Amino acid sequence: xxxxxxxxxxxxxxxxxxxxxxxxxxxxxxxxxxxxxxxxxxxxxxxxxxxxxxxxxxxxxxxxxxxxxxxxxxxxxxxxxxxxxxxxxxxxxxxxxxxxxxxxxxxxxxxxxxxxxxxxxxxxxxxxxxxxxxxxxxxxxxxxxxxxxxxxxxxxxxxxxxxxxxxxxxxxxxxxxxxxxxxxxxxxxxxxxxxxxxxxxxxxxxxxxxxxxxxxxxxxxxxxxxxxxxxxxxxxxxxxxxxxxxxxxxxxxxxxxxxxxxxxxxxxxxxxxxxxxxxxxxxxxxxxxxxxxxxxxxxxxxxxxxxxxxxxxxxxxxxxxxxxxxxxxxxxxxxxxxxxxxxxxxxxxxxxxxxxxxxxxxxxxxxxxxxxxxxxxxxxxxxxxxxxxxxxxxxxxxxxxxxxxxxx
Amino acid sequence: xxxxxxxxxxxxxxxxxxxxxxxxxxxxxxxxxxxxxxxxxxxxxxxxxxxxxxxxxxxxxxxxxxxxxxxxxxxxxxxxxxxxxxxxxxxxxxxxxxxxxxxxxxxxxxxxxxxxxxxxxxxxxxxxxxxxxxxxxxxxxxxxxxxxxxxxxxxxxxxxxxxxxxxxxxxxxxxxxxxxxxxxxxxxxxxxxxxxxxxxxxxxxxxxxxxxxxxxxxxxxxxxxxxxxxxxxxxxxxxxxxxxxxxxxxxxxxxxxxxxxxxxxxxxxxxxxxxxxxxxxxxxxxxxxxxxxxxxxxxxxxxxxxxxxxxxxxxxxxxxxxxxxxxxxxxxxxxxxxxxxxxxxxxxxxxxxxxxxxxxxxxxxxxxxxxxxxxxxxxxxxxxxxxxxxxxxxxxxxxxxxxxxxxxxxxxxxxxxxxxxxxxxxxxxxxxxxxxxx
Numbered sequence: 001x002x003x004x005x006x007x008x009x010x011x012x013x014x015x016x017x018x019x020x021x022x023x024x025x026x027x028x029x030x031x032x033x034x035x036x037x038x039x040x041x042x043x044x045x046x047x048x049x050x051x052x053x054x055x056x057x058x059x060x061x062x063x064x065x066x067x068x069x070x071x072x073x074x075x076x077x078x079x080x081x082x083x084x085x086x087x088x089x090x091x092x093x094x095x096x097x098x099x100x101x102x103x104x105x106x107x108x109x110x111x112x113x114x115x116x117x118x119x120x121x122x123x124x125x126x127x128x129x130x131x132x133x134x135x136x137x138x139x140x141x142x143x144x145x146x147x148x149x150x151x152x153x154x155x156x157x158x159x160x161x162x163x164x165x166x167x168x169x170x171x172x173x174x175x176x177x178x179x180x181x182x183x184x185x186x187x188x189x190x191x192x193x194x195x196x197x198x199x200x201x202x203x204x205x206x207x208x209x210x211x212x213x214x215x216x217x218x219x220x221x222x223x224x225x226x227x228x229x230x231x232x233x234x235x236x237x238x239x240x241x242x243x244x245x246x247x248x249x250x251x252x253x254x255x256x257x258x259x260x261x262x263x264x265x266x267x268x269x270x271x272x273x274x275x276x277x278x279x280x281x282x283x284x285x286x287x288x289x290x291x292x293x294x295x296x297x298x299x300x301x302x303x304x305x306x307x308x309x310x311x312x313x314x315x316x317x318x319x320x321x322x323x324x325x326x327x328x329x330x331x332x333x334x335x336x337x338x339x340x341x342x343x344x345x346x347x348x349x350x351x352x353x354x355x356x357x358x359x360x361x362x363x364x365x366x367x368x369x370x371x372x373x374x375x376x377x378x379x380x381x382x383x384x385x386x387x388x389x390x391x392x393x394x395x396x397x398x399x400x401x402x403x404x405x406x407x408x
Numbered sequence: 409x410x411x412x413x414x415x416x417x418x419x420x421x422x423x424x425x426x427x428x429x430x431x432x433x434x435x436x437x438x439x440x441x442x443x444x445x446x447x448x449x450x451x452x453x454x455x456x457x458x459x460x461x462x463x464x465x466x467x468x469x470x471x472x473x474x475x476x477x478x479x480x481x482x483x484x485x486x487x488x489x490x491x492x493x494x495x496x497x498x499x500x501x502x503x504x505x506x507x508x509x510x511x512x513x514x515x516x517x518x519x520x521x522x523x524x525x526x527x528x529x530x531x532x533x534x535x536x537x538x539x540x541x542x543x544x545x546x547x548x549x550x551x552x553x554x555x556x557x558x559x560x561x562x563x564x565x566x567x568x569x570x571x572x573x574x575x576x577x578x579x580x581x582x583x584x585x586x587x588x589x590x591x592x593x594x595x596x597x598x599x600x601x602x603x604x605x606x607x608x609x610x611x612x613x614x615x616x617x618x619x620x621x622x623x624x625x626x627x628x629x630x631x632x633x634x635x636x637x638x639x640x641x642x643x644x645x646x647x648x649x650x651x652x653x654x655x656x657x658x659x660x661x662x663x664x665x666x667x668x669x670x671x672x673x674x675x676x677x678x679x680x681x682x683x684x685x686x687x688x689x690x691x692x693x694x695x696x697x698x699x700x701x702x703x704x705x706x707x708x709x710x711x712x713x714x715x716x717x718x719x720x721x722x723x724x725x726x727x728x729x730x731x732x733x734x735x736x737x738x739x740x741x742x743x744x745x746x747x748x749x750x751x752x753x754x755x756x757x758x759x760x761x762x763x764x765x766x767x768x769x770x771x772x773x774x775x776x777x778x779x780x781x782x783x784x785x786x787x788x789x790x791x792x793x794x795x796x797x798x799x800x801x802x803x804x805x806x807x808x809x810x811x812x813x814x815x816x817x818x819x820x821x822x823x824x825x826x827x828x829x830x831x832x833x834x835x836x837x838x839x840x841x842x843x844x845x846x
Binding site for chain 1: 437439441442443444445446447453457459723725730785787789841
C-alpha cells in the first residue's frame with residue numbers, strides 16, 4: 001500500500017475539487033443518474049454483477065464481496081471531454097472526476113466485508129446567457145449588459161457497507177447505504193453597472209437517507225453465473241433552504257422528500273477458457289418515486305428507466321513464458337440506458353461503447369486498468385438536446401496483506 | 409548487484425503525465441447558453457422594466473437660509489433676487505495695540521509694546537468690502553450707477569436666526585451712492601462718526617467702542633449681484649473690515665509723548681448674506697405647464713413621491729430605481745443656473761403642505777445638471793429597496809442644491825400636473841425581478 005500511496009494521493013488530488021463531472025442533463029430532479037464505477041466495469045459497459053473473483057469486486061452487488069482473497073483497494077479517476085448541443089448553441093466541458101472507491105476485506109472463510117464510496121448523481125451545470133437592458137426609457141443607444149447565470153452544484157453520493165458470504169454455489173450479499181448529498185441551484189442576474197443591484201436566488205437541499213440492497217450470485221456450473229440485485233427504495237429527506245438575494249430576501253425552510261426508487265438488476269456471465277462474456281439488465285421504477293420538491297420540478301415527467309450492459313473480456317495467460325501482452329486483460333463493452341426525466345416529452349437515451357485493458361501489477365496481485373469510451377446522450381430529433389462524451393478512466397486495484405483469507 | 413529500476417519508468421512516466429495534465433489542464437465547464445432550456449423557467453426571475461408616474465410633486469419654500477458660514481457675501485439686486493449683507497463688529501482690541509500703528513503714507517510700524525496708547529482723536533470709520541465675481545454676468549447692466557441704504561441693526565441680533573425678513577431692529581443710517589457695476593471690485597462705505605456711540609472712557613480705547621452692527625441693502629435694482637469675500641474666505645488681505653482712522657497719542661516708558669495718524673482695520677465678528685426673491689411661482693392649475701423650482705440662497709427644494717408598493721410584490725427584488733426629471737432650460741425664471749444637486753429621503757407627509765417637508769438622510773451622491781442635457785437621472789435604488797421592505801416609510805424624496813448657501817440661483821424643472829406633456833413630466837423607473845412564489 002505504501003508503494004502506491006503516492007499514486008493514491010495523486011488520484012485524490014486530481015479530482016480537481018469536483019467529485020462530480022458535468023452534464024447538460026444535470027438540472028432537474030437530483031441530477032443525472034450516473035453512478036461511478038471502476039475502470040474495469042466501465043470497459044465492460046457496466047456489466048458484471050454476476051462475476052466475482054479474488055481480484056475485483058462490483059461496487060453495486062454486495063455478493064461479489066464473497067470471494068475476496070485479500071484486502072483490496074480499488075480507486076480510480078475519470079477524465080472526460082463533453083460536447084453538448086442544443087438549439088441555443090454548442091458548448092464543451094472538460095472534467096476530472098473521482099467516481100468512487102471500494103475496500104474489500106476478507107474476514108472469515110467466505111465472509112467478506114467492504115466499504116464503498118460511490119457517486120450516484122451529477123448535479124453540476126453552468127448556463128450563461130447574455131442580454132441587454134436599456135440605460136433609460138426608450139433609449140436606443142445606451143444599454144446595460146446583463147448576464148444571467150444558472151449554476152448547479154453537488155449531487156448524491158453513497159457510502160455503503162457491504163458484506164457477502166457463500167454457501168456452496170450461492171453467494172449472498174447485503175449492504176447498507178448511507179445516501180448523502182447536497183444540491184445547489186443558483187440563479188443570478190447581474191449588470192455591468194455598479195448602480196444596478198444584481199438579483200438572484202439559491203435553492204439548497206441537503207439530503208440524507210439510508211437504503212439497503214440485497215444481491216445474490218449463483219454458479220450454475222464452472223462457466224456460467226447468474227445474479228440478481230435488488231436495491232430497495234430509499235427515502236431521502238432534504239432540508240431545503242431558499243434564499244432570494246438582493247434587496248428584500250427571505251429564507252424558506254422546510255423539508256422536502258425524494259425517493260430513490262426500487263431497482264432490480266439481473267446479470268449473467270459465461271466464461272470459456274480465456275474469454276468471458278458478461279451481461280446485465282436493469283430497471284429502476286422512477287415513475288413511482290415520490291418527490292416533494294416544491295414547484296421547481298413539477299414540469300418534468302419522470303419515467304421508468306431500463307438498461308442493458310454487455311461486455312467481453314480476454315483473460316490473462318498464466319503461462320510463465322508467454323509474451324507480456326498475453327498477460328494483460330482486454331475488454332470491450334456496450335451499454336444502453338435512459339435518463340429518468342423526459343425532455344421534450346421524450347425519453348433521453350444513453351448509448352455507450354468502451355474498450356479497455358488491464359495490466360497486472362508485478363509487485364503482487366493487483367492491476368491497473370485503463371478504459372477509453374464514448375457515450376451519447378439524448379437526440380437532437382426528439383430531445384432537442386444531445387451530448388457526446390469522450391472519456392478516459394483509470395483505476396487501481398491493489399492487494400494488501402492486512403487480511404489474507406486462510407482457506408481451511 | 410545493482411537492481412535495475414527500468415520497470416519503474418512506465419509508472420513514474422504515467423504519474424508525471426497525469427500531474428502535468430492536472431497543473432496545466434484543469435476543469436473547464438459549460439459556460440454558454442447551451443442547455444438553457446433545461447435549467448427550469450420556474451427557477452429564473454423575470455425582469456420587469458416599468459415606468460411609474462409620480463403621484464405627488466411640489467416645490468418647498470425654505471426661504472432665506474443662514475449663510476454666515478459661507479466664504480462669500482453677496483450684495484445686489486438682479487432678476488427679482490435681492491441680497492443684503494449684515495455685519496457685527498464687537499472686537500476693537502486692535503485699537504489698543506501700538507504695534508499696529510503705521511503712519512499713513514509710511515509702511516513700517518514705529519511703535520512697540522514699550523509704548524502705551526493714551527487717547528485718540530477719531531477721524532473716520534469706513535466699511536470696506538473686497539469683491540470676487542458677479543453671480544450671473546449674462547444680464548447685468550454694467551454701467552448703471554446704483555445706491556444702497558445702510559442701516560444700523562440691533563447689536564445683539566441672533567446670528568443663527570437672522571434672515572432677510574428680520575427688519576424690526578433696523579434703523580436707517582444713510583443712503584450711499586456707488587459707481588457702476590464694473591467698479592464694484594472694492595466698496596467703501598463711510599460710517600458717519602456722529603452716528604457712532606462711544607462709551608464712557610475706560611482704561612483702553614477698545615472699551616470705548618460699542619458693538620456696531622450694520623446692514624447694507626441695495627435700494628434700487630442694481631441689475632447685478634456681486635460676490636464679496638467674507639470674514640472666513642478673504643484671507644488676511646481681503647476680509648471685510650471697518651477701517652478706523654485716528655490720531656493716536658502715545659507715551660513711552662520714559663514718559664516721552666508722541667502721536668501718529670494711522671488706520672487700524674477691525675475685522676467683523678459676524679457677517680452674513682440675507683437674501684430674498686420676489687419671483688412668484690405660478691399658481692397650480694394655471695395654463696402654463698407646471699414647473700418646480702430649486703434655488704440657492706433663497707432656498708427652494710423639489711419634492712417627489714411615487715408609490716410602487718402595489719406594483720412590486722414583496723417577494724420581488726428591486727434592481728434599479730430611478731427618478732427621471734426634465735429641466736426647463738429655456739425658462740426665463742432661471743437665474744445663475746448651478747449644476748449640482750443632492751437627493752434626500754423625506755421623513756413625513758408633505759402632500760398638503762409642501763413647506764412642512766422634513767428632509768432626512770442624503771443619498772451622498774451629487775448629480776450634475778447641464779443645460780445641454782436637461783434630463784436628469786436620480787438613482788434612488790437603495791431608498792427604493794428600503795421602501796420596498798417598509799412601504800409605510802415611503803414619503804418620497806427631496807431634491808435640493810448641493811450647497812444652498814454657496815450662492816444665489818434659481819432653476820426650473822417640469823412638474824407632474826396634468827398640463828405637463830408626458831415626455832416632460834417626472835417618471836419613476838423601476839427595474840425589478842419577479843420570482844415565482846412556491
